[in-house]
Amino acid sequence: MPKPDELLFALKTFTGAMLAFFISCWLGLDNPYWSMATAFIVANPYAGAMRSKAVYRFFGTLIGGTAAVVLVPNLVNAPVLLCIAMALWVAMCLYIALMDRSPRAYTFMLSGYTAGIIGFPSVTDPSHVFQTALTRCEEITLGIVCTTIIGTIILPRSIGPVLARRISSWVKPGVDWASAALAGDGESQAAREARRRLAFEATDTAMMVSQLAYDVSNMQSAVRQVTRLRMYVISLMPILSSIGQRVAELRRLDALTPKLKTVLAATDQWVQSGKADGADALLHDIQTLDHDTPDWGGLLRASLALRLEELVRISSHSRQLRRFVTEGAPPPPASPALDAEYIAITKQNRDHKLAFLSATSAAGAVLLVCALWIATGWAYGAGAAIMVAVACSFFAAQDDPAPAIAQMLRNAVIVIIGIFVYSFAILPRVVGFDELYLVLLPAGLMTGVLVSRPATFGTGMVIGAVGATQLGLGNGYHTSFVPFADSSFSLIVGLGSALILTRIVRSVGAAWSAERLMRANWRDVAAAAQAALPHDRAALTGIMMDRLGLMMPRLAAVASGADSAASGVLVDLRVGLNIIALHREQWRLPPEARRCCELIFDGIAAHYQGNARQPAPDALMHALDSAMAALMHDALAHRAALMVLSGLRSVLFPEAAPPIFQTHSQALVAE
Structure with missing residues (x-):
């Protein structure tokens, strides 16, 4: 059963979609259903994520529409060249999006397939491509504005408290790993589990942090501090690994001095206390350790002392930052020396080969469907070309997009069946907007609930967007079976073509991608060794x-x-x-x-x-x-x-x- 907050979000999303549809009809726009589709695409349970996506979708639509206006009139008399240009545009935008890996990437991805959404249907009538692009931007903007306003002013759900809870969840695995490392058990099962969880949590929250600037909570202004806190946690990981190995080796050599054992115990006690107080006294004890034996044990003790000092300094500052972010405590004083010497900076991996492979497969799939369209003279071929571009772009960041595209195809078939029932059994009896709202409400609520759940977010978004476009509502109700069948068939052909081409060209395994990431690390280490400058x-x-x-x-x-x-x-x-x-x-x-x-x-x-x-x-x-x-x-x-x-x-x-x-x-x- 849906939870109350899920039902509330679903009702807000559906109401925003219907409001956008109503205003589009009132303004006399060509395809008001695009406003509905946009509302479901932009919808997100968290206000910050929804607002950021709304901004990026607006600019993506604007850029894609501009590209269509430039390409279609100039190449309309050369259909092959136009298809090649469109495919290359989709590929280029997709490549840039995969290189970005931030919410901003949505702008570039959308720019790619929006050009196809506007451009392909305009091939038969290029003289109106500018009007089509302008109208499409107006319809999408209406969908963005309506769903964002309703989602923001009616009981908005902030991402700030969720992020604060995620940040607090870093504490236990960090403490568990540190305690194990200080005891020389850095490779125990508990330590490995804590290490894995901490690595995942610290890196997985990067997307949430980037959306925090658009949030409605009081954490909106804390983006810089949260980013620094993430970097502190990430920087601690090699230090804890080093401490665990050194303590284990000193224990194996029986080279732990009584004073060092005392300091290790005190450090463990301080780590488990969770407080920043006491760091100065602990640092003094660490700095006064004696390493007066000129042998391997003395070197290990000296290097361990350095790592302990780094652990205490970074942990103390990160605890103060965490209290500032999660509890509203006074901000800690700046520590430029600490940041400059020990702290990581945000730097993302960019897999050019995989991005190029994704872009190439998307372009190839678009060209294949366009060739079928041109060869057969199929009136609804543009719809298939559009769906290929959309499907190949949506899931390009995955190692193997084929299962997701297959799921999208299955969802599309379900949507087609539902639209058939609505189009020929229910909507012919509807005579007003209030009745339309009520008959669409069950489907809208179901779709909104799916969008509200992380596990079914993609499914809900696809059902809402595809359902709205396939339903094709406008100022008046006009439908017949032949256009419906043609449109549905083009949807299936487009998604099926994307699935087949993806399985042949693009699908790679998770193990393959992990191996590439590992070897990228090896290349960086080798490059650091060969560098003329550090x-x-x-x-x-x-x-x-x-x-x-x-x-x-x-x-x-x-x-x-x-x-x-x-x-x-x-x-x-x-x-x-x-x-x-x-x-x-x-x-x-x-x-x-x-x-x-x-x-x-x-x-x-x-x-x-x-x-x-x-x-x-x-x-x-x-x-x-x-x-x-x-x-x-x-x-x-x-x-x-x-x-x-x-x-x-x-x-x-x-x-x-x-x-x-x-x-x-x-x-x-x-x-």
């Missing part, structure tokens, strides 16, 4: 963690490999961050150590250009050991470089025996 550590963290967020649901859908994938990405990220730090330090090193660094860079680049799942070569471990041995004679002066080198050895060779430095050099101490 890469940006914040950008590297941002893009690799973004890829991790994309990988997690894919691997969870095909196998139990999400745990190992998360661990692998964090290992690769730690290698990349240490490489960047080593690039910065190598110019301060003596000649022998610099030569070793070049061998290290070449070895890591070769390892990641091949198959990084294989163990790193022993020659790379020898280069790391030689570089550290060359610096141990003056360990205090080269403390930062030694931390980096020990970090690389620890992450690349976690099971290797500890190195033995043949030196009686000055001890490594914390500053």
Whole structure:
């Protein structure tokens, strides 16, 4: 049974659609049903998401209409060229949309198939294409305005509290993982589960954050703070991974000093308290730890102390930010030094190959249907071409769009049956707008309820949009079976063609996409090793963690490999961050150590250009050991470089025996 809030949303959506239809009829617009269809397409249970989508749909319609006005009159006498131009426009817009990966991408996707919606039916009468484009923009704008106004002023549902709850849900997996890492159990089942959940939550909320600026809650002005909080959480993940591995290795070597054990216990207690208070005292204890043994255990303790300091600083600031966002507490003071040194920046992965494949398959499907249209002279061929462009664009971001297109085809058949009943059994008896509202209300409520549920959102949107356009209501009721059958057949042909072409050309598996994401990370690590100048550590963290967020649901859908994938990405990220730090330090090193660094860079680049799942070569471990041995004679002066080198050895060779430095050099101490 629908819940009260679902029924309220459905009623608001349907009322907005009917209001837009009424005004369109009153204004004498050509196709008032487009206003209805737009209302269902724009509808969203959350006011912020609906308002953002409304803005993007308006501009997408404007751009697509302009493209149709430019292309159709100039190429109408060359149908083949016109079809090629339309297909290329759809492909170009789709490619740009897939490169964006934000709500703004809807503008570009819509620009592509809107040109077809306006342009293809205008081929037979190009002299009116400008009027058609203008009318279509007016109809769509009416649908946008009506549904947005009603959704905003009548008991709007804010995305702010939902996002606040999602942010609060980060706390438990973060605390669980941190506690496990501090105990040296960073690879336990509980830690892996917490790591997977935290990675998913921190990356999955990116879309909600981008819609927050359009929200109606008091969190509308907190977009920058929420974004920073996400970046803090993402930046903590490689730090927790590093802490867990170092504590485990120190326990294995029996090299945990009593004072370090005390600090680890105090840090765990502070983490579980959930409070920002006490961070300064804990930092003081960490900074006064002694690392006075010039051996592998001393290096591990010193590097662990650095990671603990980063953990406390970032956690303290993120807790203050979280209280500001979720509880309205005073905002924390700015921390430019922290942001500049440790915090990731928002950087999204862009898969050019997959985007090009999607764009090419969409263009090919459009051209195939256009060829059928031209060859047969089918009067309703334009409808099939439109549906191909729409279907190939809607689901292009999925690894395998075919199941979604098949579901859309099944929904379309159901809609056609429902429209047949309405068109020939119910609507002929309707004589006024009030009666029309009442007879359409059950279908409108059902569609609105489907839209209100995340699991059936796409189904509801398709049923509402396709149903409104197939019903084809206008100022008067005129229908006959032949146009209805032709229109329905064009809908099925268009979706069926999109499904067949997608299965042949475009469908790829989730495992294939996950592998591409993993190899993209490897390429970035290899590029960081080969770079003449150090890469940006914040950008590297941002893009690799973004890829991790994309990988997690894919691997969870095909196998139990999400745990190992998360661990692998964090290992690769730690290698990349240490490489960047080593690039910065190598110019301060003596000649022998610099030569070793070049061998290290070449070895890591070769390892990641091949198959990084294989163990790193022993020659790379020898280069790391030689570089550290060359610096141990003056360990205090080269403390930062030694931390980096020990970090690389620890992450690349976690099971290797500890190195033995043949030196009686000055001890490594914390500053």
